[in-house]
Amino acid sequence: MKIGTDKTARLRELIDSGPQRIVIVTHTNPDGDAIGSSLAWGELLESKGHDVTCVVPNRYPSFLEWMPGIEQLKVFKYDEDGSTARKISEAEIIFCLDFNQITRLERLSDAITANETAKIVLIDHHLNPSAGFDLIFSYPDSSSTSFLVYELIEQLEGTTAITKKMGDNLYVGMMTDTGNFAFSNLTPELFRAVASLVEKGVDVAAIHSCVYNSFTEDRLRLLGFAINKMETFKAGDIGVAYIALKENELRKFNFQPGDSEGFVNFPLTVHTLEVSASFIETKKFIRISLRSKGDVDVSKFANKYFQGGGHKNAAGGKSFVSMAETIAHFRRSAMEYFGGDVQMQDTSSCNL
Numbered sequence: 001m002k003i004g005t006d007k008t009a010r011l012r013e014l015i016d017s018g019p020q021r022i023v024i025v026t027h028t029n030p031d032g033d034a035i036g037s038s039l040a041w042g043e044l045l046e047s048k049g050h051d052v053t054c055v056v057p058n059r060y061p062s063f064l065e066w067m068p069g070i071e072q073l074k075v076f077k078y079d080e081d082g083s084t085a086r087k088i089s090e091a092e093i094i095f096c097l098d099f100n101q102i103t104r105l106e107r108l109s110d111a112i113t114a115n116e117t118a119k120i121v122l123i124d125h126h127l128n129p130s131a132g133f134d135l136i137f138s139y140p141d142s143s144s145t146s147f148l149v150y151e152l153i154e155q156l157e158g159t160t161a162i163t164k165k166m167g168d169n170l171y172v173g174m175m176t177d178t179g180n181f182a183f184s185n186l187t188p189e190l191f192r193a194v195a196s197l198v199e200k201g202v203d204v205a206a207i208h209s210c211v212y213n214s215f216t217e218d219r220l221r222l223l224g225f226a227i228n229k230m231e232t233f234k235a236g237d238i239g240v241a242y243i244a245l246k247e248n249e250l251r252k253f254n255f256q257p258g259d260s261e262g263f264v265n266f267p268l269t270v271h272t273l274e275v276s277a278s279f280i281e282t283k284k285f286i287r288i289s290l291r292s293k294g295d296v297d298v299s300k301f302a303n304k305y306f307q308g309g310g311h312k313n314a315a316g317g318k319s320f321v322s323m324a325e326t327i328a329h330f331r332r333s334a335m336e337y338f339g340g341d342v343q344m345q346d347t348s349s350c351n352l
């Protein structure tokens with residue numbers, strides 16, 4: 001990843017021209033990268049004298065509650081007094097971090113597009129950003145938005161501007177989006193960045209424990225239940241697994257936002273499985289997560305069959321039909337896309 005100096009020059013112009021009202025927004029169901037990159041970028045902008053508000057569309061998972069500065073995040077869903085909406089409408093610059101389409105923010109999207117004068121800047125690592133941004137830092141080769149923010153800060157201010165608190169937040173994003181440094185795009189530059197964060201005092205073992213040893217008992221039992229429900233089938237040569245969790249099942253485990261985060265990765269620990277999907281039912285739709293190994297591309301699959309997207313090995317989408325229909329559609333689509341025979345392997349076996 002090489003950030004063009006012409007672009008950083010434009011960014012510098014934007015943020016170096018006196019104090020401004022700035023809003024940073026990130027995606028729905030914010031994860032470690034979304035929050036880590038937002039808080040670190042927000043801290044840098046605050047240190048430059050700007051009035052900064054970080055906004056998340058809905059609540060973050062409880063296992064991230066310890067992140068430094070997270071209490072400053074405004075949860076748009078609970079903006080009862082309209083103060084966050086006001087901040088958005090008065091913003092002079094809006095930074096969009098860790099997502100690539102404003103429409104993915106649901107209700108918050110309208111608040112952003114209603115502000116017609118703000119400069120809108122994208123800082124993100126997902127493929128194919130949509131139109132509508134004034135300045136775009138889109139680097140799909142970056143393993144996380146947090147790493148991208150690290151590189152941006154390094155270019156703009158040098159690493160001396162990175163505080164221990166920023167380091168903690170950036171490290172959470174780098175660690176979680178790479179599956180604890182196990183997925184793709186693990187470049188020497190990333191590990192150099194990690195080394196420099198460790199020099200700032202970031203405690204890698206402590207952060208690992210905070211993030212990964214933070215299950216509630218309900219969440220661990222739900223994981224056990226989910227793994228037991230896993231279904232597998234072959235689509236051509238590709239081993240496919242899926243886990244479907246319905247609302248009434250989730251309720252039994254006192255489901256909280258974020259509780260099913262990462263479940264979709266577990267089937268890939270089986271050496272014969274290369275594609276994994278999870279279907280999590282909410283009141284309005286079914287949230288789909290997709291993961292794959294190696295060259296198997298689930299991003300194009302998500303886009304073609306579930307109006308979604310993401311990265312080659314980690315993508316997602318939504319379904320607005322029943323769980324049974326969603327699974328049937330998934331099985332049919334996987335057979336077609338990954339090279340099986342749709343006719344021979346019909347969906348009647350899909351065990352609901």
Ligand code: 5GP
Pocket residue numbers: 099104126288289290307308309310311314315316317318
């Ligand atoms: P997750 O499974 O962790 O929710 O999402 C994995 C990846 O897929 C993320 O990079 C996320 O941005 C992307 N993704 C998830 N849901 C959607 C969706 O509905 N539309 C698009 N375009 N991307 C999605």
Ligand code: MN
Pocket residue numbers: 033034098125144145177
């Ligand atoms: Mn990310």
